[in-house]
Amino acid sequence: MLALEKFIVPIGPQHPALKEPGHFEFAVDGETVTSVNVRLGYVHRGIEKATEDRNWAQNLYLLERICGICSHTHALCYSLGVEALAEVTAPPRAQVIRSLVAELERVHSHFLWLGVAAHEGGFDTLFMYSWRDRETIMDVLEGLTGNRVNYSANVLGGVKFDVDEKQRAAIQRGVDYLEERTHHYYKVVTTDSTFIRRTRGVGTLTTAQAEHVGVIGPMARASGIARDVRVDAPYAAYNLFPVNVVVETAGDLEARFVVRLKELLESYRLIREMVDNLPPGDLTVRMPRKVKEGEAISRIEAPRGEAFYFIKSNGGEKPERVKVRTPSLCNFMSIIATAPGHQLADMPMILAGIDPCFSCNDR
Amino acid sequence: MNFQVATMLSDILKSLFKRPITENYPYERRSTPDRLRGQLAWNPEKCTGCNLCSKDCPSNAIEVITIDRKAKRFVMEYHADRCTYCAQCVQNCRFDCLSLSHEHWELAALSKQPFNMYYGKAEDVQTHRKKLAESKMPKPDPVTA
Numbered sequence: 490m491l492a493l494e495k496f497i498v499p500i501g502p503q504h505p506a507l508k509e510p511g512h513f514e515f516a517v518d519g520e521t522v523t524s525v526n527v528r529l530g531y532v533h534r535g536i537e538k539a540t541e542d543r544n545w546a547q548n549l550y551l552l553e554r555i556c557g558i559c560s561h562t563h564a565l566c567y568s569l570g571v572e573a574l575a576e577v578t579a580p581p582r583a584q585v586i587r588s589l590v591a592e593l594e595r596v597h598s599h600f601l602w603l604g605v606a607a608h609e610g611g612f613d614t615l616f617m618y619s620w621r622d623r624e625t626i627m628d629v630l631e632g633l634t635g636n637r638v639n640y641s642a643n644v645l646g647g648v649k650f651d652v653d654e655k656q657r658a659a660i661q662r663g664v665d666y667l668e669e670r671t672h673h674y675y676k677v678v679t680t681d682s683t684f685i686r687r688t689r690g691v692g693t694l695t696t697a698q699a700e701h702v703g704v705i706g707p708m709a710r711a712s713g714i715a716r717d718v719r720v721d722a723p724y725a726a727y728n729l730f731p732v733n734v735v736v737e738t739a740g741d742l743e744a745r746f747v748v749r750l751k752e753l754l755e756s757y758r759l760i761r762e763m764v765d766n767l768p769p770g771d772l773t774v775r776m777p778r779k780v781k782e783g784e785a786i787s788r789i790e791a792p793r794g795e796a797f798y799f800i801k802s803n804g805g806e807k808p809e810r811v812k813v814r815t816p817s818l819c820n821f822m823s824i825i826a827t828a829p830g831h832q833l834a835d836m837p838m839i840l841a842g843i844d845p846c847f848s849c850n851d852r
Numbered sequence: 853m854n855f856q857v858a859t860m861l862s863d864i865l866k867s868l869f870k871r872p873i874t875e876n877y878p879y880e881r882r883s884t885p886d887r888l889r890g891q892l893a894w895n896p897e898k899c900t901g902c903n904l905c906s907k908d909c910p911s912n913a914i915e916v917i918t919i920d921r922k923a924k925r926f927v928m929e930y931h932a933d934r935c936t937y938c939a940q941c942v943q944n945c946r947f948d949c950l951s952l953s954h955e956h957w958e959l960a961a962l963s964k965q966p967f968n969m970y971y972g973k974a975e976d977v978q979t980h981r982k983k984l985a986e987s988k989m990p991k992p993d994p995v996t997a
Contacts, residue, residue, distance in 0.1 A: 546940060547908060614860045614864065632885040635888050639938075641938040649943060677860055680859055
């Protein structure tokens with residue numbers, strides 16, 4: 490009778506393996522995980538409700554602070570939605586600068602993920618060195634926008650700052666160095682035998698499974714689904730600078746490493762093209778204080794996948810409703826699909842593989 | 853399978869002969885970028901007291917107090933502890949009165965008091981602070997009075 494009972498290993502909400510709070514219940518048979526239960530919502534801050542109490546411009550900075558890693562994503566998605574409602578279009582130069590900062594942010598986010606995932610796999614050398622190199626892009630962002638995180642690059646109707654010759658040189662220097670390092674890390678994660686034993690064939694999500702659970706972003710692209718908002722519904726300047734979608738078919742942890750590292754190379758190409766082909770013109774257009782009554786949906790490709798905003802205006806100075814759905818929510822389902830059958834020791838790696846962002850998810 | 857280990861050993865060996873990547877702050881300081889957003893600076897000469905800066909401030913960090921609009925006497929109360937350094941106020945100002953300094957950014961303090969800053973002419977600030985002190989003065993106790 491005892492043998493039939495499930496033994497559950499609870500992890501979190503406070504646990505050394507988790508950088509942010511989340512609760513996971515792993516049912517185990519010996520060392521093998523048989524089922525997973527996920528419980529989220531520990532970092533709910535009521536941001537969506539708080540937006541209803543602030544004006545359109547103030548919300549830009551509140552929403553930017555949903556996430557420290559992909560802050561520009563939130564500000565950009567919100568700005569695009571509000572501008573669509575107000576029937577205002579940011580000037581072309583502002584659109585390119587918005588995309589430029591988005592790509593720089595993708596680079597820093599993917600480097601951050603590379604370090605965290607390597608750390609979860611016990612490869613702390615890769616963690617330390619990738620984070621050392623990440624400082625390059627943080628310095629570029631600081632020089633360009635004035636802040637390492639929460640860049641506040643957007644205003645409603647444009648951007649705050651221009652890219653001058655000095656910034657251009659700094660961006661190119663940073664990207665050149667990081668490209669060389671990315672090739673090196675690509676070689677490390679695809680050849681290091683000890684590391685491959687932790688990633689190859691682990692947490693495999695087949696294309697059919699990926700479609701079924703509805704994963705998005707690099708997770709979907711590692712499972713053979715070419716889904717990218719920058720291509721499917723280009724926003725900001727992505728119609729001028731088309732993106733080549735990186736797709737891998739293996740669906741395991743190694744494929745997730747490969748997809749994200751190849752995406753870095755694609756981002757470098759886009760960044761170079763953008764700084765070389767900045768259209769001339771203004772940075773902002775005038776934005777009305779009151780936004781026309783109506784509803785708008787805005788989608789953009791965050792480093793982790795599709796971020797989605799629903800914005801409703803009643804014609805006043807404040808929004809009536811702002812709904813945010815971040816990519817982590819869609820990707821959490823993949824843990825439930827892939828974890829059973831794996832060793833308990835693989836769980837941190839599988840969890841880190843989706844690049845979870847709890848504070849984005851809970852808001 | 854081709855068996856390869858210690859693929860990052862070359863990085864480690866190279867680092868042995870390099871200076872540490874970390875900096876010995878506060879003894880060593882690198883210069884801050886020109887666009888760094890630090891403490892708010894206000895030029896009262898051009899200010900018209902329109903309050904557009906405080907309207908869009910996401911954290912209610914600034915208040916422009918009008919002492920005499922005709923004589924252009926304004927005092928700005930700036931709460932550096934509330935400020936998120938987003939520069940929306942700088943963007944909103946039509947007369948270029950506001951800027952965020954890239955030199956004054958080390959604003960840590962042990963008490964709350966240094967975070968309340970008053971900008972403006974000394975006499976105007978004094979008038980404002982006097983009014984503030986008066987309004988905060990406890991009313992006389994009706995029993996003892």
